[in-house]
Amino acid sequence: MPRFIRSFVFAVVLSSLSLARGADSGAIALPLDPAQHKLIETDRPDGRYLATRGFVQSLMRNVRPKLAFDPNFTDAEFVRWKAQVREKMLELMRFPAVTSRPEPRLLSRAPRAGYAIEKWEIYPLPGWAVRFLMLVPDSASSRTPAPAVVCFPGSARSKESLAGEAELNPKYAYPVHADECRMAYYYAQQGIVAVAVDNPGIAEMSDIGTYVVPGGDRTTFSRYLIDLGWSYLGCSAFVGEQVLGWLRSRDFVDRQRIALSGQSLGTEPVIALAVIDPGIHAVVYNDFLCPNIMRATVSTKPTAAGVRPAANDLTHCIPGMWEWFDYPDLMASVAPTPLLFTEGGVTSELDRVRAAYRITQAPQLIEIHYYSKYQNPESRRDGVKIPEGLDAEEWYRYANVDPPNHYFHGDIAVPWLTRVLHPLKAKP
Amino acid sequence: MPRFIRSFVFAVVLSSLSLARGADSGAIALPLDPAQHKLIETDRPDGRYLATRGFVQSLMRNVRPKLAFDPNFTDAEFVRWKAQVREKMLELMRFPAVTSRPEPRLLSRAPRAGYAIEKWEIYPLPGWAVRFLMLVPDSASSRTPAPAVVCFPGSARSKESLAGEAELNPKYAYPVHADECRMAYYYAQQGIVAVAVDNPGIAEMSDIGTYVVPGGDRTTFSRYLIDLGWSYLGCSAFVGEQVLGWLRSRDFVDRQRIALSGQSLGTEPVIALAVIDPGIHAVVYNDFLCPNIMRATVSTKPTAAGVRPAANDLTHCIPGMWEWFDYPDLMASVAPTPLLFTEGGVTSELDRVRAAYRITQAPQLIEIHYYSKYQNPESRRDGVKIPEGLDAEEWYRYANVDPPNHYFHGDIAVPWLTRVLHPLKAKP
Numbered sequence: 001m002p003r004f005i006r007s008f009v010f011a012v013v014l015s016s017l018s019l020a021r022g023a024d025s026g027a028i029a030l031p032l033d034p035a036q037h038k039l040i041e042t043d044r045p046d047g048r049y050l051a052t053r054g055f056v057q058s059l060m061r062n063v064r065p066k067l068a069f070d071p072n073f074t075d076a077e078f079v080r081w082k083a084q085v086r087e088k089m090l091e092l093m094r095f096p097a098v099t100s101r102p103e104p105r106l107l108s109r110a111p112r113a114g115y116a117i118e119k120w121e122i123y124p125l126p127g128w129a130v131r132f133l134m135l136v137p138d139s140a141s142s143r144t145p146a147p148a149v150v151c152f153p154g155s156a157r158s159k160e161s162l163a164g165e166a167e168l169n170p171k172y173a174y175p176v177h178a179d180e181c182r183m184a185y186y187y188a189q190q191g192i193v194a195v196a197v198d199n200p201g202i203a204e205m206s207d208i209g210t211y212v213v214p215g216g217d218r219t220t221f222s223r224y225l226i227d228l229g230w231s232y233l234g235c236s237a238f239v240g241e242q243v244l245g246w247l248r249s250r251d252f253v254d255r256q257r258i259a260l261s262g263q264s265l266g267t268e269p270v271i272a273l274a275v276i277d278p279g280i281h282a283v284v285y286n287d288f289l290c291p292n293i294m295r296a297t298v299s300t301k302p303t304a305a306g307v308r309p310a311a312n313d314l315t316h317c318i319p320g321m322w323e324w325f326d327y328p329d330l331m332a333s334v335a336p337t338p339l340l341f342t343e344g345g346v347t348s349e350l351d352r353v354r355a356a357y358r359i360t361q362a363p364q365l366i367e368i369h370y371y372s373k374y375q376n377p378e379s380r381r382d383g384v385k386i387p388e389g390l391d392a393e394e395w396y397r398y399a400n401v402d403p404p405n406h407y408f409h410g411d412i413a414v415p416w417l418t419r420v421l422h423p424l425k426a427k428p
Numbered sequence: 429m430p431r432f433i434r435s436f437v438f439a440v441v442l443s444s445l446s447l448a449r450g451a452d453s454g455a456i457a458l459p460l461d462p463a464q465h466k467l468i469e470t471d472r473p474d475g476r477y478l479a480t481r482g483f484v485q486s487l488m489r490n491v492r493p494k495l496a497f498d499p500n501f502t503d504a505e506f507v508r509w510k511a512q513v514r515e516k517m518l519e520l521m522r523f524p525a526v527t528s529r530p531e532p533r534l535l536s537r538a539p540r541a542g543y544a545i546e547k548w549e550i551y552p553l554p555g556w557a558v559r560f561l562m563l564v565p566d567s568a569s570s571r572t573p574a575p576a577v578v579c580f581p582g583s584a585r586s587k588e589s590l591a592g593e594a595e596l597n598p599k600y601a602y603p604v605h606a607d608e609c610r611m612a613y614y615y616a617q618q619g620i621v622a623v624a625v626d627n628p629g630i631a632e633m634s635d636i637g638t639y640v641v642p643g644g645d646r647t648t649f650s651r652y653l654i655d656l657g658w659s660y661l662g663c664s665a666f667v668g669e670q671v672l673g674w675l676r677s678r679d680f681v682d683r684q685r686i687a688l689s690g691q692s693l694g695t696e697p698v699i700a701l702a703v704i705d706p707g708i709h710a711v712v713y714n715d716f717l718c719p720n721i722m723r724a725t726v727s728t729k730p731t732a733a734g735v736r737p738a739a740n741d742l743t744h745c746i747p748g749m750w751e752w753f754d755y756p757d758l759m760a761s762v763a764p765t766p767l768l769f770t771e772g773g774v775t776s777e778l779d780r781v782r783a784a785y786r787i788t789q790a791p792q793l794i795e796i797h798y799y800s801k802y803q804n805p806e807s808r809r810d811g812v813k814i815p816e817g818l819d820a821e822e823w824y825r826y827a828n829v830d831p832p833n834h835y836f837h838g839d840i841a842v843p844w845l846t847r848v849l850h851p852l853k854a855k856p
Binding site: 028032037040044046047048049050051052053054055056058059060062063102123125126127128129130131200201204205206207208217218219220221223224225226227228229235292293296302306307308309310311314317318319320321322323 | 456460465468472474475476477478479480481482483484486487488490491530551553554555556557558559628629632633634635636645646647648649651652653654655656657663720721724730734735736737738739742745746747748749750751
């Protein structure tokens with residue numbers, strides 16, 4: 001070290017240390033005590049942060065999405081706001097303009113007990129072919145059109161798993177909750193035309209990388225989509241939109257009775273489509289209702305290695321969305337479309353969505369079930385402000401989530417959707 | 429497995445396999461042969477992909493950024509295009525509106541051999557305090573204002589490392605290339621007022637997480653910034669813009685002669701500011717010139733575990749930028765501002781930037797040095813189309829990058845910037 005630097009080191013170090021004490025800086029020995037560092041704090045009298053993470057934390061604490069739902073909306077305000085949300089969501093989804101494209105193609109059709117299974121291929125954009133399955137109940141015909149539902153699987157499940165079919169690739173055969181997973185199959189049993197799609201990058205939409213590591217490289221192409229101005233959700237919702245458009249042209253489908261049903265990651269295209277497509281007749285939301293801004297803001301407790309909880313992966317990223325709204329706002333905008341939550345979520349947010357159904361004078365059209373573990377209000381921490389400083393497990397506790405029981409709750413969803421789509425023939 | 433499923437398995441599996449052969453699907457045994465799977469291909473006669481990764485690959489192959497630089501621009505076209513690029517880049521950077529804020533504060537000042545070192549704190553936005561160092565040569569005064577340069581460090585280096593000061597936290601003391609790293613110190617030796625800033629989330633801007641794992645959690649807050657509608661680069665460039673505004677108000681600084689100098693990650697705010705700030709007098713770009721769309725498109729060779737190269741981290745993500753331009757386009761838009769590349773890059777892209785300087789009749793104002801290893805044109809693969817199917821090492825070979833020698837090349841940059849900023853007193 002050159003002499004002139006050495007001679008200056010002490011002065012600089014001393015003056016800097018005296019200014020930079022506290023949570024904002026200073027070496028911290030490992031392992032650190034997570035509880036001691038769980039909050040992102042500053043000890044400066046002016047309340048400012050030197051740490052960029054602290055500054056971003058203050059941005060998140062203070063963000064007021066411009067199109068947040070207000071439970072005090074009048075009927076007219078709600079209608080105007082709902083239209084604004086739809087317009088903004090359409091903008092954020094950035095669906096590409098479709099000019100001309102080949103007709104969808106039927107790849108196979110096979111009879112089953114009470115329904116037929118068809119495999120279709122559509123061509124949403126140049127360079128792209130997308131396959132999906134359709135379960136057509138024998139009762140559906142052009143003379144007696146049936147209601148329909150488009151089903152979106154959880155993160156690393158296939159359309160085959162939704163349809164109760166054998167996996168095309170054994171890597172996607174997960175025994176846990178495999179039976180419960182058969183969303184499309186169960187709906188078809190009720191005389192509902194059930195379409196099952198894959199999540200982008202998964203199962204038949206996977207690259208070699210994800211075939212060997214299911215789900216493994218979705219974040220790479222999600223990132224490229226973002227750089228290109230699109231997003232993973234924009235992409236999955238676009239597939240859904242294309243399938244919906246095609247489905248409406250089937251003469252055995254009653255286009256007035258088309259629903260969406262999503263599990264986990266699959267709830268995201270469901271939200272997007274329910275918001276932007278005024279023709280959706282009902283929505284099954286099989287995940288906990290998650291206010292993502294709140295989750296990010298309170299999830300700050302580090303590991304003993306000093307790493308705070310990471311953001312969810314890039315498949316969930318819609319750049320700039322928080323400036324406008326969060327998922328509970330979007331779900332509120334869906335009112336008065338019949339809506340089912342099967343896995344509860346943060347009660348205060350569920351209450352906000354409920355308020356939208358009161359405003360639209362349709363309180364009977366929203367139905368909310370929690371995980372069994374949290375069905376009893378006494379088991380929940382309703383009314384408590386969720387504090388910062390949580391790790392993932394603590395967040396789930398406040399959000400009323402029971403991770404091992406996160407699967408498609410057909411026992412709740414199937415009778416509900418049957419009742420909504422088949423009002424005349426639903427069993428009591 | 430229910431009987432009716434078992435009985436249907438063979439038909440579906442067979443029909444699907446016959447349609448889904450080849451690169452798009454099918455189980456692949458591990459370890460796989462990376463060479464065999466290095467290209468993202470489809471064997472469908474229609475050229476479409478079932479794999480979303482393949483579809484995104486075709487998007488990347490075909491993207492034509494709307495504001496790409498065209499070497500055939502006339503002078504007038506260039507001027508109009510340059511204004512469009514500036515406007516769009518300003519939009520993408522999304523600098524927040526600054527209303528009122530406290531005055532910057534001098535935290536410390538200490539004399540040094542030939543210059544003084546000052547530590548300042550500014551308050552760019554509510555909740556945020558940003559510190560930087562300024563090296564003020566003794567020769568700078570209000571009667572003889574000196575030129576100035578704002579210096580941006582590489583990824584995990586501190587402002588202290590740029591200034592040749594002791595680290596505030598020993599975690600940031602990297603011995604490798606530490607001497608060469610002292611960008612601000614070297615400029616100050618030449619009578620240039622040199623400001624040194626930190627990268628967001630690093631050194632004095634780090635959270636506990638990054639203190640214990642330098643650089644470790646930047647991707648988390650980068651992601652939150654993206655969800656909020658901003659970006660890491662928007663944030664670092666905003667700091668630079670705020671510092672520049674303040675620097676211009678110093679009476680010992682000649683505001684007509686303010687330059688930018690960036691190393692590695694620090695070249696990104698340099699690019700952004702050089703594009704949007706017409707008052708920048710010169711630019712030192714100490715990294716290889718990287719066409720990111722090309723890099724992402726050709727970097728497809730998987731590991732034996734089936735994982736293709738990941739995208740660079742979220743600190744580099746500006747959502748939607750590829751729709752408009754890539755870094756070489758941005759650098760071309762900087763013409764005719766004096767510009768130095770010290771680490772070369774992809775020759776065809778460097779040639780495009782050079783063309784901008786020909787159009788603006790300033791070919792002498794761009795200077796390009798390659799890494800020593802690639803200084804001799806014979807050692808480069810100029811004129812060869814860079815193929816898809818590369819891993820990181822192969823990409824570096826085509827891009828003329830010598831990673832172990834990626835550091836601040838003061839031997840090239842300091843005399844160049846001295847000549848540009850001190851045209852009268854530069855040594856021959």
